[in-house]
Amino acid sequence: xxxxxxxxxxxxxxxxxxxxxxxxITSLRVSLLSPADPGAEDxxxxxxxxxxxxxxxxxxxxxxxADLDGPVKVYAQFLGTLTPELGSAAPLATIMLTDGVSQPAxxxxxxxxxxTVLWVEDDREGGTFPTGTSPIxxxxxxxxxxxxxxxxxxxxxxxESSPLxxxxxxxxxxxxxxxxxxxxxxxxxxxxxxxxxxCADANGTPPCTAGDYDHILIFSFSRxxxxxxxxxxxxxxxxxxxxxxxxxNGLTExxxxxxxxxxxxxxxxxxxxxxxxxxxxxxxxxxxxxFEKHESGLLAIENGTVCPLDDDYTTYKQWxxxxxxxxxxxxxxxxxxxxxxDPATREGMTVTRVVGVLRPVNIGTFNVWIIYPRTGADLTx
Numbered sequence: 019x020x021x022x023x024x025x026x027x028x029x030x031x032x033x034x035x036x037x038x039x040x041x042x043i044t045s046l047r048v049s050l051l052s053p054a055d056p057g058a059e060d061x062x063x064x065x066x067x068x069x070x071x072x073x074x075x076x077x078x079x080x081x082x083x084a085d086l087d088g089p090v091k092v093y094a095q096f097l098g099t100l101t102p103e104l105g106s107a108a109p110l111a112t113i114m115l116t117d118g119v120s121q122p123a124x125x126x127x128x129x130x131x132x133x134t135v136l137w138v139e140d141d142r143e144g145g146t147f148p149t150g151t152s153p154i155x156x157x158x159x160x161x162x163x164x165x166x167x168x169x170x171x172x173x174x175x176x177x178e179s180s181p182l183x184x185x186x187x188x189x190x191x192x193x194x195x196x197x198x199x200x201x202x203x204x205x206x207x208x209x210x211x212x213x214x215x216x217c218a219d220a221n222g223t224p225p226c227t228a229g230d231y232d233h234i235l236i237f238s239f240s241r242x243x244x245x246x247x248x249x250x251x252x253x254x255x256x257x258x259x260x261x262x263x264x265x266x267n268g269l270t271e272x273x274x275x276x277x278x279x280x281x282x283x284x285x286x287x288x289x290x291x292x293x294x295x296x297x298x299x300x301x302x303x304x305x306x307x308x309f310e311k312h313e314s315g316l317l318a319i320e321n322g323t324v325c326p327l328d329d330d331y332t333t334y335k336q337w338x339x340x341x342x343x344x345x346x347x348x349x350x351x352x353x354x355x356x357x358x359x360d361p362a363t364r365e366g367m368t369v370t371r372v373v374g375v376l377r378p379v380n381i382g383t384f385n386v387w388i389i390y391p392r393t394g395a396d397l398t399x
Contacts, residue, residue, distance in 0.1 A: 041078070042079070044148055050155075088142060090112070094127060095136075134155045135153070190257065197220055200257070204375050208238060210235075210242040213228045215291070224288065253288050256278060260276045309376065323367070324366065337351055339369065351390075371397070
């Protein structure tokens with residue numbers, strides 16, 4: 019046995035290959051010159067910090083200054099991804115190095131959240147792709163409205179693109195400060211809707227009100243539960259959520275979520291905490307950004323006329339309400355599973371009030387506004 023082990027060791031030793039040391043550029047050192055105070059986890063930078071000044075140095079495998087003449091590209095890394103995407107034709111900045119060192123360079127920051135670093139890379143063809151990151155800049159974490167508000171309300175993609183799409187977010191507080199809360203406004207087979215509300219006092223006493231873009235859909239794929247496995251119900255407060263921001267046919271969702279509820283059993287529930295629904299105006303149909311402001315929030319349609327049923331009802335169970343611009347520009351409603359209401363018996367008749375959560379379909383110029391009542395009580399005939 020000893021001889022066998024000796025033979026194996028000898029054969030293994032014969033397989034060793036010695037390679038010459040690396041003599042290429044292997045990394046970039048990114049020094050943060052300003053802001054002088056980058057913040058900390060418990061001391062976040064305020065919104066006045068919109069740029070950073072850095073110096074870039076090329077280093078070899080031993081950490082010594084290396085000879086590099088040429089441009090390097092700068093990106094911001096936050097919430098799990100780079101902004102803009104790696105390899106973009108328009109990075110945040112392009113910085114020139116001479117003899118391996120750059121001059122101090124100012125980089126204008128996009129709107130960033132959470133711990134953020136500047137990612138610098140030399141991606142020129144034929145190079146070694148050295149990369150480096152700055153020290154962490156500590157910005158505040160996002161609110162729901164930061165996820166839901168489009169970059170530009172006048173942009174062509176304003177209805178179908180979140181500024182944080184594909185980012186991994188954690189929302190742990192209300193934008194409304196001490197009197198703010200995150201309240202569940204409805205639950206569904208595959209998720210729940212959540213609104214950031216301002217309540218009457220720091221105890222979360224109703225009434226609570228919500229503003230534009232204060233709503234989000236948490237898509238849980240199944241019955242929504244918190245991180246302890248408890249059912250989430252309308253009228254309860256939560257302590258936040260985490261997950262990936264995604265767009266589904268123009269509907270902003272949080273996918274693969276974790277929902278945080280710190281309250282011990284039994285979790286208090288009070289539907290009076292749910293903000294009153296915004297009343298849809300017929301003018302919204304020609305100023306459709308108004309719908310975007312209320313996406314995943316509660317809306318009310320008052321005195322709408324039931325349109326004749328069409329293929330959308332046969333296929334999707336969507337029936338339509340004329341709110342003043344004819345059945346060619348309707349509001350769609352889906353009540354199947356929550357009410358025994360039969361729209362076929364009400365064609366041409368007025369429905370006094372329909373309340374539900376707005377979950378639209380927006381693909382380019384194809385816009386469908388769909389209201390999902392939560393229970394039969396959301397319909398007043």
